[in-house]
Amino acid sequence: xxxxxxxxxxxxxxxxxxxxxRCDPISGHDxxxxxxxxxxxxxxxxxHFVKESKQDESGMPNNRFLAERTGGTYxxxxxxxxxxxxxxxxxxxxxxxxxxxxxxFGPGTRLTVT
Amino acid sequence: TQLLEQSPQFLxxxxxxxxxxxxxxxxxxxxxxxxxxxxxxxxxxxxxVVTGGEVKKLKRLTFQFGDARKDxxxxxxxxxxxxTGLYLCxxxxxxxxxxxxxxxxTRLKVLA
Numbered sequence: 001x002x003x004x005x006x007x008x009x010x011x012x013x014x015x016x017x018x019x020x021x022r023c024d025p026i027s028g029h030d031x032x033x034x035x036x037x038x039x040x041x042x043x044x045x046x047x048h049f050v051k052e053s054k055q056d057e058s059g060m061p062n063n064r065f066l067a068e069r070t071g072g073t074y075x076x077x078x079x080x081x082x083x084x085x086x087x088x089x090x091x092x093x094x095x096x097x098x099x100x101x102x103x104x105f106g107p108g109t110r111l112t113v114t
Numbered sequence: 115t116q117l118l119e120q121s122p123q124f125l126x127x128x129x130x131x132x133x134x135x136x137x138x139x140x141x142x143x144x145x146x147x148x149x150x151x152x153x154x155x156x157x158x159x160x161x162x163v164v165t166g167g168e169v170k171k172l173k174r175l176t177f178q179f180g181d182a183r184k185d186x187x188x189x190x191x192x193x194x195x196x197x198t199g200l201y202l203c204x205x206x207x208x209x210x211x212x213x214x215x216x217x218x219x220t221r222l223k224v225l226a
Contacts, residue, residue: 004156031212042118043157043202043216056213091156101145101164101206103214105156 002026004106006092012112018080021109025074025094031055032075033095033103034067038088046090049075082113118205118217126223127193135188135220137203144206146186147214148177151200193224 005024013019025032034046046065047057051072060067064083069075079086089110093103121136137146145164149157161170163179163186170177174197176189186203203217 006156033212033214035214035216042218043204045213045215048212059213093156095212101212102147102159102162103212104159105149107154107156 004092004094004104006090006106006109008109009107010110010112012114013082014114015084016081018078019082019111021077021079021090021092021111023075023077023092023106025092026104029094029096029104030072031095031103032069033093034075034077035059035091035093035105036088037091038085043091046077079111082111084113087111087113118203118215120201120203120217120220122220123218124221124223126225129194129224129226130192131224133190133193133222135190135201135222137186137188137205137217139184139205139215141205141207142183143215144183146179146183146203146205148186148188149202149204151202157202157204190222193222195224195226198222198224 007022011019030051032049035043037043045059047060047067048055049069052069066078089108091108092106095103118137118139127133147162148160151157161177166181166183168179174191178187201220204214206214
């Protein structure tokens with residue numbers, strides 16, 4: 001069974017540009033989560049999808065971040081316009097319906113904003 | 115905001131030694147997970163504990179959830195170089211959501 005995949009693995013952009021990160025969850029997992037770790041800090045929750053619906057987006061830092069999950073399969077996280085403090089590693093995780101306790105993480109996308 | 119503090123932050127030991135990593139909070143969690151992360155990869159789930167006082171064993175790793183579900187420990191017996199990595203605990207707030215609060219991490223290095 002394929003795990004959670006994320007694309008790209010690395011992205012380097014300039015301040016003010018736009019970047020879109022993609023996450024493909026484990027097949028059959030209705031729950032999808034985005035987390036990020038900024039330099040020197042712990043991993044922090046961004047938001048949670050159940051299928052295509054946003055269940056909890058309390059961790060989204062501001063309105064420059066937009067997450068979507070059209071069709072309830074893969075998800076995208078767009079940052080527009082990117083700022084220096086957005087640099088970090090963005091992780092996606094997924095879990096089965098009604099079993100959200102066990103979340104399985106992707107390898108992450110390392111975003112560097114210069 | 116709930117905070118999960120892990121100790122120690124860094125640990126360097128010789129192969130064959132035992133070690134314990136602690137994960138502490140002042141808040142109650144409905145469940146807690148332990149992960150290991152290696153450079154360039156995402157956290158890999160090791161175990162989930164959900165009941166206060168629960169003990170789970172995974173080969174040489176023993177995980178315990180505190181009776182009050184505020185803390186947890188990971189004990190490794192006879193550590194091996196392959197155990198090297200970043201160990202993370204993550205707690206699920208007792209709020210009915212699946213939002214995990216991550217610990218600060220313990221970076222373990224086991225020397226051959």
